[in-house]
Amino acid sequence: MERMKxxxxxxQAAEDRQAAVSVRGVSMVYDGVHAVRDASFDLAxxxxxxxxxxxxxxxTTLLRLIAGFLEPTSGEIFxxxxxxxxxPPHRRSIGMVFQKLALFPHMTAAQxxxxxxxxxxxxxxxxxxxxxxxxxxVRLGGLGGRRVHELSGGQQQRVAIARALVFEPDLLLLDExxxxxxxxxxxxxxxxxxxxxxxxxxxxxxxxxxQREALVVSDEVIVMEAGMxxxxxxxxxxxRAPATSFVANFLGVTNRLSxxxxxxxxxxxxxxxxDHLMVGAAAGPGGSLQIGARASAAIRAEQIRIxxxxxxLSGLETVLSGTVSDVIFEGDRVVYEILTVLPETxxxxxxxxDVGSRRQYRAGDAVHLGWNAxxxxxxxxxxxxxxxxxxRGD
Amino acid sequence: xxxxxxxxxxxxxxxxxxxVPYLMLAPAVLLVGLLxxxxxxxxxxxxxxxxxxxxxxxxxxxxxxxRRALSESLFRxxxxxxxxxxxxxxxxxxxxxxxxxxxxxxxxxAALRKLLLIALFLPFFIxxxxxxxxxxxxxxxxxxxxxxxxxxxxxxxxxxxNYPSVLFGxxxxxxxxxxLMLAPAxxxxxxxxxxxxxxxxxNWLRAFWHVxxxxxxxxxxxxxxxxxxxxxxxxxxxxILGGGSQDFIANAIYDQFFRTSDQGLGATxxxxxxxxxxxxxxxxxxxxGAGTLAMGRRR
Ligand SMILES: Nc1ncnc2c1ncn2[C@@H]1O[C@H](COP(=O)(O)OP(=O)(O)OP(=O)(O)O)[C@@H](O)[C@H]1O
Ligand SMILES: [Mg+2]
Numbered sequence: 001m002e003r004m005k006x007x008x009x010x011x012q013a014a015e016d017r018q019a020a021v022s023v024r025g026v027s028m029v030y031d032g033v034h035a036v037r038d039a040s041f042d043l044a045x046x047x048x049x050x051x052x053x054x055x056x057x058x059x060t061t062l063l064r065l066i067a068g069f070l071e072p073t074s075g076e077i078f079x080x081x082x083x084x085x086x087x088p089p090h091r092r093s094i095g096m097v098f099q100k101l102a103l104f105p106h107m108t109a110a111q112x113x114x115x116x117x118x119x120x121x122x123x124x125x126x127x128x129x130x131x132x133x134x135x136x137x138v139r140l141g142g143l144g145g146r147r148v149h150e151l152s153g154g155q156q157q158r159v160a161i162a163r164a165l166v167f168e169p170d171l172l173l174l175d176e177x178x179x180x181x182x183x184x185x186x187x188x189x190x191x192x193x194x195x196x197x198x199x200x201x202x203x204x205x206x207x208x209x210x211q212r213e214a215l216v217v218s219d220e221v222i223v224m225e226a227g228m229x230x231x232x233x234x235x236x237x238x239x240r241a242p243a244t245s246f247v248a249n250f251l252g253v254t255n256r257l258s259x260x261x262x263x264x265x266x267x268x269x270x271x272x273x274x275d276h277l278m279v280g281a282a283a284g285p286g287g288s289l290q291i292g293a294r295a296s297a298a299i300r301a302e303q304i305r306i307x308x309x310x311x312x313l314s315g316l317e318t319v320l321s322g323t324v325s326d327v328i329f330e331g332d333r334v335v336y337e338i339l340t341v342l343p344e345t346x347x348x349x350x351x352x353x354d355v356g357s358r359r360q361y362r363a364g365d366a367v368h369l370g371w372n373a374x375x376x377x378x379x380x381x382x383x384x385x386x387x388x389x390x391x392r393g394d
Numbered sequence: 395x396x397x398x399x400x401x402x403x404x405x406x407x408x409x410x411x412x413x414v415p416y417l418m419l420a421p422a423v424l425l426v427g428l429l430x431x432x433x434x435x436x437x438x439x440x441x442x443x444x445x446x447x448x449x450x451x452x453x454x455x456x457x458x459x460x461r462r463a464l465s466e467s468l469f470r471x472x473x474x475x476x477x478x479x480x481x482x483x484x485x486x487x488x489x490x491x492x493x494x495x496x497x498x499x500x501x502x503x504a505a506l507r508k509l510l511l512i513a514l515f516l517p518f519f520i521x522x523x524x525x526x527x528x529x530x531x532x533x534x535x536x537x538x539x540x541x542x543x544x545x546x547x548x549x550x551x552x553x554x555x556n557y558p559s560v561l562f563g564x565x566x567x568x569x570x571x572x573x574l575m576l577a578p579a580x581x582x583x584x585x586x587x588x589x590x591x592x593x594x595x596x597n598w599l600r601a602f603w604h605v606x607x608x609x610x611x612x613x614x615x616x617x618x619x620x621x622x623x624x625x626x627x628x629x630x631x632x633x634i635l636g637g638g639s640q641d642f643i644a645n646a647i648y649d650q651f652f653r654t655s656d657q658g659l660g661a662t663x664x665x666x667x668x669x670x671x672x673x674x675x676x677x678x679x680x681x682x683g684a685g686t687l688a689m690g691r692r693r
Pocket of ligand 1: 033
């Protein structure tokens with residue numbers, strides 16, 4: 001399968017100066033396990049990058065490489081233009097918030113926040129004032145005297161953030177610090193991260209497997225799979241123009257189809273799935289599709305129109321019929337699972353678009369589905385059927 | 395299942411359930427109770443003096459034994475020696491055990507961890523007395539060390555029957571206890587805390603000092619207390635490696651009971667040893683807090 005090739009491999013002085021972080025051809029092999037493969041990306045000063053990927057895709061490893069807890073097997077990492085492989089973690093000026101927070105339990109919140117200042121031998125007289133300022137920044141003013149275990153989960157998160165930021169690091173690293181929180185608190189803290197990050201302008205790399213978080217908070221998103229960077233793009237592009245079928249299936253609620261390429265007309269691809277001829281848009285690295293070759297395609301649940309009436313779908317380039325097999329009520333939306341005659345495809349998941357119609361389908365109803373050619377992403381066929389199920393965020 | 399539960403309810407009604415925790419405490423209470431009875435008996439004996447003509451204990455109570463124990467220079471020397479030894483042995487043992495335990499817990503190499511664990515447990519299978527005899531063989535005048543020294547032309551050294559050899563034997567004996575008590579305490583410190591300390595600007599030494607050491611305190615206090623009390627009351631090492639010249643309190647007590655048969659004085663010394671030990675433990679707990687023994691509510 002074609003992977004995105006890094007745009008450049010050789011460090012170039014001009015780019016180094018502006019990139020806060022520059023990862024060049026970094027690989028990490030634990031005895032036998034290839035955790036990160038040839039990762040390259042640049043992150044500009046003040047940007048918020050999220051590394052998104054399923055469990056075991058190498059996100060933590062990449063972050064620990066940048067933090068300096070691990071040494072890359074090959075490749076080099078530059079921070080503010082300086083190669084850091086010889087710099088130990090405590091000299092890297094990186095604030096890190098760990099997955100399990102790693103607050104010091106024998107200290108108060110304020111002592112935790114003061115710790116990096118003490119370690120950096122800042123003027124002791126200025127420390128309390130500074131600690132208080134950062135506790136206020138994370139809205140914990142007045143709670144500095146509390147022991148760590150006397151704080152709620154959300155408050156502990158805030159202490160960890162304050163501690164990672166108080167010494168004004170060049171770079172802030174977040175390793176899924178929100179994973180343990182319940183959904184409501186997590187969404188609140190995501191916005192909180194964003195607010196603080198914008199206020200301080202600190203370059204940030206966040207790791208998560210929560211796609212919603214990645215889309216909400218980031219300037220840039222890197223999607224990783226099996227140690228490889230699949231795509232590095234803005235949240236919008238990551239969602240709207242997934243570069244690989246993995247990315248397409250990992251984000252959103254996506255239906256996976258497969259078929260044989262019948263025609264190539266620029267971006268428009270003819271695809272024969274079973275007896276159905278459909279039209280899709282070429283996605284990912286161009287030129288990889290060939291007539292007669294197998295291809296996989298992806299269509300998002302929200303891009304499929306559903307109607308009992310075939311005429312309502314006129315104008316859509318692909319139309320097929322099916323039977324409702326399941327109705328899943330999710331509160332803000334209804335998800336229908338529709339059985340079709342398409343081969344190698346489970347029931348298609350479809351959102352009820354037309355909320356205004358108040359129409360409800362029931363299992364067994366015969367319906368028609370339709371979509372636009374531009375919404376069906378066609379990729380070169382995966383070597384094997386994907387083992388990874390798309391993660392729907394929560 | 396219901397029938398079983400019904401039968402159980404007849405044998406053991408639910409209202410008895412509250413008694414279960416206390417019932418489980420019963421063996422411990424019984425054991426401590428027996429100990430208290432024994433202690434009371436010893437207390438009674440300690441107040442009677444030995445009539446050297448009849449070798450019987452006097453019928454009336456007197457504090458003469460306590461006066462003797464506290465004033466005679468022999469006992470003072472023995473007490474000071476045991477106390478000093480227990481402090482030195484505790485300090486040195488903790489100093490040696492800490493890096494050992496730390497390495498054992500933190501090493502990424504499974505093979506090294508196993509090796510360290512085996513090296514730790516092996517001496518456990520060899521009792522204290524046998525181990526002391528082992529040292530006799532190694533350190534004696536015709537021992538292995540002196541044999542080796544004679545090969546390079548050094549005259550035999552007197553390596554045994556002195557204070558340092560007793561301390562040496564004790565430290566070697568106590569090390570596994572200390573490591574075994576420290577290891578869980580160190581395991582309980584998440585490695586991530588150390589990584590966090592590094593990323594916050596602490597070098598290895600400062601991360602150790604400000605994070606690992608304070609969090610290891612419960613383990614250090616526990617291990618320290620065990621080594622302290624075991625050393626203070628030790629008998630075999632001073633008896634064998636000290637050769638009678640380096641008696642500890644326990645040796646003095648033994649002498650009173652089984653050599654001079656002065657059970658009164660022996661009982662007195664025993665009680666004073668209990669008192670000294672309790673005082674020392676109390677002092678350590680006062681200084682470092684009972685909470686450090688994980689008795690407080692801590693996470
Ligand atoms: N210390 C290690 N020794 C050997 N293999 C490791 C080690 N740490 C991670 N791995 C392996 O490297 C791969 C990537 O692990 P990593 O922790 O980076 O994943 P992740 O993307 O952070 O996953 P998660 O979302 O579950 O945290 C996994 O296959 C993992 O088993
Ligand atoms: Mg991880």
